[in-house]
Amino acid sequence: MFFTKPLLDPPAPGWKRDLPMPDLPPSTDPYPPVLPHPPNYLDSVYLELPRSAYRKRGLCACVAVVLILLAIFSLLIGGAYILATASFLPLVPSLGMLLSSISGFWLGIYAWRMTVQAPLDEPIRFNRLRRKVYVYRYHHDGLRPFSRTAWGVRTEVYDWNDLRAEASSVYGPMGTGGLIESVSIAVVKPGTCQVLERFHFAHGTMQGEMYWAMAQLFMQQGPQALPTFPRPPRDWNNEDARFNLARRLAPKVQWPADIDLQSRTAP
Structure with missing residues (x-):
């Protein structure tokens, strides 16, 4: 069952549809062959799903290094010109070079920290007996790339009944451009549709729907309701x-x- 109008206030950016609420039947049947990873762990008490928000770490690390080197190189070129000519560049080129260097260095540090400081996985645990959801979540702040307090892992605990899943689709920088589809989880104020916060759940709408369906089946019926995965769990650590x-x-x-x-x- 899908909802054709946003249920939450506000809806997720690029909202496409709301997935079934925690106490409703799942909208799809999990099909293990199309899922990239099996659950990290499953027993009668809790289900742990992988939830890494970052992909292509190696490529991002290379981009970060290139941005930082270009920023430094740009400053060195400007300094060499001043030393060689004993004069400054015109105002407009000087400002352009300075702003591009600062922007490149800023983006490079942000990309580097996002790449190498984010944990190998950000798992989410669904505890069926406590009716709680535990999220291992990496926080970051693009406006403060040098901050210590704004960056880092925090573990958060939510009531299962206060969670809502949404599928969204936004345009993102993908070389020639393209749609980035994902499923996020919203935490609502109990008894309302007012969103308190959101966090990433899965890449791709189909993957997110199936993982959300697995969480629903486990919390509603137990581990026997989940399909058997042909591959063993991945040891992220x-x-x-x-x-x-x-x-x-x-x-x-x-x-x-x-x-x-x-x-x-x-x-």
Whole structure:
């Protein structure tokens, strides 16, 4: 069942449709062969799904290095010109070179931190017995790329009944341009449609719908309602990353001890 008008206030940017609410039947049947990864873990108490928001880490790391080097090179060219001619560039070229250097350095630092400081995975745990959802979430702030407090992992706990899933589609920088489809989860004020916050859930509408359906089936019926996956779970913390510098530098997933215990056990 899909909703043709936004249920939430406000809807997600690029809203396409709302997925069924937590207590309703799923809109689709999970089909393991088309899903990129099986659940990280599944038992009678909790289901853990992978939820990495960042892809192509190696490419992003290269782009970050190139931007930083270009910014430094631009400043060096300007300094060399001043030393060679004993004069400054005209005002407009000087401002253009300065702004491009600052922008390149700013974007390069932001891309580098997003690439190598984001954890290898940002899993989400659905605890069926507690009716709680635990999110391992990496926060960042593009306006403060040098901040320590605005960046970092935080673990958040939500009531299952307060979550809503939305499919959205926005245009993004993809070389020649293109649509970026995703599914996000909104946290609403209890008993209302007022959105308190949102976070990324899955890349691609079909993938997100199936993962959301898995969460619904597990929370409503238990692990026996989920399909069998042909592949074993991926060990995000111990995979071979010899040829990917960004993944080698990225921190491993490490839940806080109290949240880890709570999320894996019954009340």
